[in-house]
Amino acid sequence: MTAPSGRKPPIPLTVLTGFLGAGKTTLLNRLLKDPALAGTAVIINEFGAVGLDHLLVGESEDGIIELSSGCLCCTIRGALVTTLENLLRALDNHRIERLDRVIIETTGLADPAPVLQSVLLHPYLSIRYRLDGVVTVVDAVNGARTIETSWEAARQIAVADRIVLTKTDLSAADPGIRATIRRLNPSARILNAVDGEAEPSQLFDTQPFSTDGKIADVAAWLAGDEHEHEHEHEHEHEHEHEHEHEDAHAHHDVNRHDARIRSFVATRATPISRAALEDFLSRLAERHGEHLLRIKGLIQTAGDPDRPLVVQAAQTIFHPPASLPAWPSADHRSRLVLIVRDLPEEAEDAIIGAFSDLPRTDTADARTIADNPLAIAGFSGRFQPR
Ligand SMILES: Nc1nc2c(ncn2[C@@H]2O[C@H](COP(=O)(O)OP(=O)(O)OP(=O)(O)O)[C@@H](O)[C@H]2O)c(=O)[nH]1
Structure with missing residues (x-):
């Protein structure tokens, strides 16, 4: 120097x-x-x-x-x-x-x-x-x-x-x-x-x-x-976490913070209707809320595909989604990044699968809804941003 x-x-x-x-x-x-x-x-x-x-x-x-x-x-x-x-x-x-x-x-x-x-x-x-x-x-x-x-x-x-x-x-x-x-x-x-x-x-x-x-x-x-x-x-407890933290870092897995916290991404290539997205997020919060630490997403909506919708949640607080004026990069696929604690791996797979294959409300049929691994029997609520 x-x-x-x-x-x-x-x-x-x-x-x-x-x-x-x-x-x-x-x-x-x-x-x-x-x-x-x-x-x-x-x-x-x-x-x-x-x-x-x-x-x-x-x-x-x-x-x-x-x-x-x-x-x-x-x-x-x-x-x-x-x-x-x-x-x-x-x-x-x-x-x-x-x-x-x-x-x-x-x-x-x-x-x-x-x-x-x-x-x-x-x-x-x-x-x-x-x-x-x-x-x-x-x-x-x-x-x-x-x-x-x-x-x-x-x-x-x-x-x-x-x-x-x-x-x-x-x-x-x-x-x-x-x-x-x-x-x-x-x-x-x-x-x-x-x-x-x-x-x-x-x-x-x-x-x-x-x-x-x-x-x-x-x-x-x-x-x-x-x-x-x-x-x-x-x-x-704290002591335990510090060791887990060190152990996880020793393996250089960028998606793992410690033995309990990890990050994963769910993607989808086709646009999503706002209603289907809201259903998906509602179900996600309802079913897995205790494990959610952070959600961030850029979503291509069917109604406004050129202006990505930014989805944000901190734990179970969903913030009102806002639209960006344009896509910030050439990649226009919808992406949801989740950071979770103690979420079972099967649940992670189910979330990724459900996001990539959401029932489109405009074309939805009973089978696609029933096949959605996040579907909750009798659930009819809507995601309410606070
Ligand atoms: N209502 C409300 N929302 C806020 C406030 N501050 C931040 N937010 C929202 O909280 C969400 C998360 O905010 P960020 O600034 O991305 O948080 P961050 O700390 O950078 O998040 P990470 O980088 O993921 O750790 C966004 O949707 C913000 O709009 C506030 O004072 N009031």
Whole structure:
């Protein structure tokens, strides 16, 4: 590395984290429209073999770098370091004009500690970058339950310098969520930001990252002292998950997070009517809701095939689908990416089969409906986006 270190001021770097579907991309899309964030490079990392985020993040594709699939905290940590080094090299060699800021959006399943260690403990990156802080997005509907069931989510909150609370506009929002957050993080500023409505000045260049005011575990995690952490908590369940997490990563299966969480994709080549899609999603939520962590999809609808419908769900909260003005790539097939926990494999096969062969309501006959492996006897409900 030939860069003249020490002469240029360090580049502020923010880690944007938060559990699956909490609203990270929504926040990022809003923020990147602000001229105050010109010159920002965004590193996106998505879990699962088929990412959709790069297709869904705003109009300005400049400066957006998608890291190969895998979980940022383990399997592709090396790729993160290389990307950060390459950005510096491009700046020093004048291949890019400016690099005023870097934002790393982690996957919703990422343990933020190894991501922070990659920068803080790196002899060169720690000089050229300044950790401006960790911004953690927390969903006011699913947040409390998520903390209970996912140690990663609890860590994401505990290490945060700023917390962005989303989905407080929904009737299911938990009025006690701030108190729950405070138990894990006594000092971070908590901002209310429905649909990512936040000002860059509230999130960047305020106070730099520090372990001061955070629960004692944070310093231990950053020191990589997992042993101490395990003893302090004597939390068997959490311990178990950490081992599963490590085991799964050792096999480099990009679709597996640990022994319980995995991602898969269901595709369909022909357009789907809105009614059939709604039936399918209703049945999916009804039948497998407890296993669903995240659904994202781009759907070719029969009524409007040139404008893909974006389907989004965080756990069992289905968000109102929105249409994109055009397909973001040449591939116009419908794709649903699901992240599930403890879903039996037969159920995965059934979901893939049902999606690829949905009964078309315009041509449906009794046999195709009966053959649909997701069909529920007597079910006649409709998917109601909340
Ligand atoms: N009602 C409501 N919906 C929101 C809010 N913030 C985000 N959403 C919706 O939540 C869904 C998930 O938002 P994303 O921004 O994609 O979440 P994410 O954290 O990037 O998701 P992953 O990258 O999969 O972890 C989308 O349908 C958003 O429109 C909010 O404050 N209120």
